[in-house]
Amino acid sequence: MGVPKIQTVCGFGCGSSLMLRMNIESILKKHNLKAEVFCGDVGTCCSNQCDVIFISKQLSERISDRAKVPVISIDDFMNNVEIEGKVLEYFNNLKK
């Protein structure tokens, strides 16, 4: 398996998804993990090829039925502890 593709998603793919992408990228760097991170919007995210979706809690309900990949919901986009925990959990599950 190659590098995981992480999609961060918000309403339009240009605001909060970017903040989330920044946070995830800095966590990856800190733990020396490799992934490709890109932004998407809630309307089209399910048809973008990726291995996992990180999304706000509220929006996750809109895609949970449609998504073909694991959907990880985030409560606080600025809480590095929460995001770090969820990113590391995702990577740990990959190893299993």
Place this chain on the structure above:
Amino acid sequence: MKELISSANIKVKVSVKDWKEAIEVSGSLLLRSKKIRRKYIDDMIKAVIDMGPYMVLAPGFALAHAKPSPDVLENGLSLITLETPVNFGSKNDPVKVILCMACTDNTSHISVLRAVAEKLMTDGMIDRIASCKSVQGVYSLINE
């Protein structure tokens, strides 16, 4: 350092009755500085109604924006703090700092938003911004 948000686009301790008025005020700063047309403000309010208050990204903080459109004349950011925090219906309520963003496309604003986001994500920054009594105070926190 390059100015991220101009002092004309910052307003502190604004009194509003609800979240709609808060978005209205933050958007009106961008309207006044000719970054957007009026319709963009309505689009931001509609986005919250349509998609729920997911834009309340962190405790006390909302990023108000709509999708890039012809109603955005130029990329722009404004920031307001509220005299009395308002609820958006989010787990991260009540909101006291609102960053309002307008972008002409999906990519050209990224470097500025990235720089502002880095500032805002510093521990305790939202509270420090919220407690500023002057535009100058907020301006310094964001731009210096």
